Amino acid sequence: MTLTRRMTLAAFAGVLALGTAAPAFAADLIAIITPSHDNPFFKAEAVGAEAKAKELGYEALVLVHDDDANKQSELIDTAIGRGAKAIILDNAGADATVAAVQKAKDAGIPSFLIDREINATGVAVAQIVSNNYQGAQLGAQEFVKLMGEKGNFVELVGKESDTNAGIRSKGYHDVIDDYPDLKMVAQQSANWSQTEAYSKMESILQANPDIKGVISGNDTMAMGAYAALAAANRKDVIVVGFDGSNDVRDSITSSGIKATVLQPAYAQAQMAVEQANDFIKNKKSPEKEKQLMDCVLVNGDNAKKLETFALKN
Amino acid sequence: MPKKLTWLTLVALAGLGLGACKILPTPSAQSEGSAPAFNPDKMVEDIWAAKVIPYLRQKAGPFAEVHALAKTDPAAAGAKYGNPKKQANSPWTFAVRVEGKIVAANTQSRAATMDIDVDGDGKADARVQVGPAMRGTALRDSLDFVQFNDFTNQIDFAQFGKAFNAYADKTVLSKLPREALEGRSAKVLGAYTIEGGQDLPLVTPAEAEIGPKP
Numbered sequence: 390m391t392l393t394r395r396m397t398l399a400a401f402a403g404v405l406a407l408g409t410a411a412p413a414f415a416a417d418l419i420a421i422i423t424p425s426h427d428n429p430f431f432k433a434e435a436v437g438a439e440a441k442a443k444e445l446g447y448e449a450l451v452l453v454h455d456d457d458a459n460k461q462s463e464l465i466d467t468a469i470g471r472g473a474k475a476i477i478l479d480n481a482g483a484d485a486t487v488a489a490v491q492k493a494k495d496a497g498i499p500s501f502l503i504d505r506e507i508n509a510t511g512v513a514v515a516q517i518v519s520n521n522y523q524g525a526q527l528g529a530q531e532f533v534k535l536m537g538e539k540g541n542f543v544e545l546v547g548k549e550s551d552t553n554a555g556i557r558s559k560g561y562h563d564v565i566d567d568y569p570d571l572k573m574v575a576q577q578s579a580n581w582s583q584t585e586a587y588s589k590m591e592s593i594l595q596a597n598p599d600i601k602g603v604i605s606g607n608d609t610m611a612m613g614a615y616a617a618l619a620a621a622n623r624k625d626v627i628v629v630g631f632d633g634s635n636d637v638r639d640s641i642t643s644s645g646i647k648a649t650v651l652q653p654a655y656a657q658a659q660m661a662v663e664q665a666n667d668f669i670k671n672k673k674s675p676e677k678e679k680q681l682m683d684c685v686l687v688n689g690d691n692a693k694k695l696e697t698f699a700l701k702n
Numbered sequence: 703m704p705k706k707l708t709w710l711t712l713v714a715l716a717g718l719g720l721g722a723c724k725i726l727p728t729p730s731a732q733s734e735g736s737a738p739a740f741n742p743d744k745m746v747e748d749i750w751a752a753k754v755i756p757y758l759r760q761k762a763g764p765f766a767e768v769h770a771l772a773k774t775d776p777a778a779a780g781a782k783y784g785n786p787k788k789q790a791n792s793p794w795t796f797a798v799r800v801e802g803k804i805v806a807a808n809t810q811s812r813a814a815t816m817d818i819d820v821d822g823d824g825k826a827d828a829r830v831q832v833g834p835a836m837r838g839t840a841l842r843d844s845l846d847f848v849q850f851n852d853f854t855n856q857i858d859f860a861q862f863g864k865a866f867n868a869y870a871d872k873t874v875l876s877k878l879p880r881e882a883l884e885g886r887s888a889k890v891l892g893a894y895t896i897e898g899g900q901d902l903p904l905v906t907p908a909e910a911e912i913g914p915k916p
Contacts, residue, residue: 483855506855520792522860523839530813530837538811556856563864567835568812679851681789 416448419665420468421658423479425455428581428609430632430654431479433698434503437658438477445666447474456548458485465489469496475665477658478513479504483552487512499668501661504654505552510678515664517680519652521553524631524684525560528650531686532565532604532629535647539570540601543593545586545614546578547606554578557606557631565604574600579610586613594621602627608634608649615646633687633698641692648688654698657682740858742865750869757845758891758908762797765820765828769903772796772896785846793896795843800828800890800905804912807883813837814880817902818888829902830890830910832878833871839863840906841870844893870908878912887913 419442426432435451442449450471454461461481468476469492476493478500480486487509490500499514506516536542544561547554565571574597579586586605590613594600603618603626605611611630618626624645630637633651640646667673687695694701746754762768763783771779776794780786783796802820813835817826831837842848842863853859892907 508854510851518856520856522856522863526837533813552855552857556860559857559860563860564835564837676790677851680791681850681856682791683793 416446417474417669418450418471419447419475419477419662420450420452420464420471420473421477422452422454422461422464422468424481425453428607429634429636430608430652430698433654434479434658437655438503438662441659441662442477445662447662447666454481456481456550458482458489458550461486462489462492465493469493469498473498474669476500477661477665478502480507482550483508485550499665501665501668503657503661504652506679508552513678514668515661515675515680516678517657517661517664517682519553519654519657520681520683521556521652522560522563523681524650524652525557526564527684527686528557528629528631528648529561529564529604531648531688532561532602532627533568533571535627535629536571536602538568541572541574541597541599542602542604543590543597543600543614544573544576545589545603545605545610546576547610548580549578551581554581554606561604579613581607581609583609583613583616586610587617590614590617591621594618594623600626602629605630608632608637611646611649612636612640615640619645633685633695635695635697638687638692638695641687641689648686651685651687651695651698651700653682653684656699740854740861742858742862743868745862746865746869750873753847754841754845754866755891755908757847758797758893761844762799762891765798765800765802765818765903765905768796768798769827776896785844787846787849788843789850792843795840795893795895797844797893798828798891798905800830800888800892802827802888804883804886804888809880809883811835815904816883816888818890826902828894828905830888830892830905830907831875832880832907832910833867833875836867836871836906837904838895838906839866840893840895840904841866841908843895866908867906870906874907874910878910882915883912885916889913 421435421438423431423435439449439451452464454464458481476498486507490512493500502513502516506518546558575593577589579589603614605614608630611628615628628646630646630649633649637646637649664675768783780794784794800818802818804816805819805826806817808815814832815829816832818828818830820827850859889911890907891909892905894903894905
């Protein structure tokens with residue numbers, strides 16, 4: 390106990406020293422670390438967090454870890470070195486990230502996780518994550534309905550290191566596997582990538598021309614799969630995605646992809662910055678560390694209301 | 703400037719690295735310990751009769767009352783029939799009793815349902831899931847002694863939710879009649895979650911009886 394306190398004090402002293410040693414930074418700094426902005430979902434997170442940070446008078450340091458846990462660890466070091474007051478993090482792995490967040494905590498810097506959770510509590514101050522399982526169930530229920538409860542289908546899975554890939558797949562199967570007439574003829578990872586989904590879909594389609602549907606772990610893969618299907622003159626195949634991107638919205642409204650599930654990425658990132666602000670200014674932690682945000686089904690009925698990962702009324 | 707920063711970072715890290723070594727064992731010993739493998743079906747089986755059914759019986763209100771209050775004052779309905787410890791951003795889930803006449807049934811789908819008229823106007827008021835495929839996690843979410851923060855991650859929490867539906871299906875719903883349901887009486891104890899865009903409130907039963915053919 391004494392040791393813990395001493396270490397915390399030491400850490401605190403270190404941070405204070407840093408603060409005084411770096412007078413160049415006028416405003417307090419918030420580090421915003423996400424996967425690559427190639428995926429509009431992560432970009433929306435970074436943009437949302439940055440906008441809120443600036444609105445609250447902070448300077449924002451926006452970084453990307455490209456789903457590389459080593460790079461993430463270096464970026465956390467950078468945030469510590471720059472004397473960030475808080476870290477907003479969409480992390481690079483549920484297990485690999487625990488040590489990195491602990492490192493920041495030991496340096497006196499609170500972390501606020503968004504989108505993906507980690508397999509530990511008490512390390513981050515907040516973990517604000519989309520209820521991916523609930524969202525996957527919504528997507529799968531719509532998929533089952535569109536398929537008429539029967540037929541051959543393909544599942545495209547996300548990047549294995551990302552917990553959400555597993556959670557969504559589990560959510561899909563917890564619904565779909567209750568229907569014995571729905572048969573999964575192929576299940577492959579396309580690592581969240583549009584180009585990879587395109588090439589995987591091409592070869593899957595050659596081996597299984599009799600497919601009726603594709604359920605995808607995210608929207609970029611759904612876009613890639615649909616492009617491959619369209620190129621093969623198979624626009625009849627039912628495609629369902631996940632995220633609620635503007636690309637998929639446009640596909641839905643032009644009778645391409647049938648449905649997706651909206652994750653409130655923008656609102657979630659802003660909420661994390663608000664909680665960070667409350668922590669920095671008032672030393673107040675959110676009531677619960679793990680906070681789930683429900684997802685919403687987007688199909689032909691409401692796609693027009695979708696804009697940058699938010700539904701407009 | 704960069705030199706100074708690096709030096710400071712090193713000092714901070716050196717001290718902290720040591721701290722981490724000493725601090726870590728306590729929380730990890732608590733969370734990992736000698737915990738047995740996660741078995742959601744067994745967990746649900748263990749609490750079903752002892753905690754789940756008594757909780758729902760004590761908490762549930764008649765459907766018409768619960769739903770009327772939920773529409774006018776969700777917070778009041780939540781305090782009375784809901785789980786006050788729910789996630790702040792999640793919709794309310796209420797414990798209810800549904801008693802009435804079956805006015806329609808869909809037993810063609812594997813996600814079979816029956817529509818119940820509770821006020822005798824001939825129109826359906828609630829849709830009750832009768833399995834084997836069931837949607838949502840209303841039973842889990844109605845219980846104030848179940849917290850997401852007690853689970854390692856969403857997958858475990860989700861499997862726990864699914865285990866409630868599976869247990870209800872195995873012990874109660876799979877034994878219900880499937881033919882000629884219309885016109886018969888039904889009595890259900892269960893839970894439902896307020897969701898937008900629903901045709902009818904979708905009730906997941908923990909107990910259910912269907913009366914004889916009229």
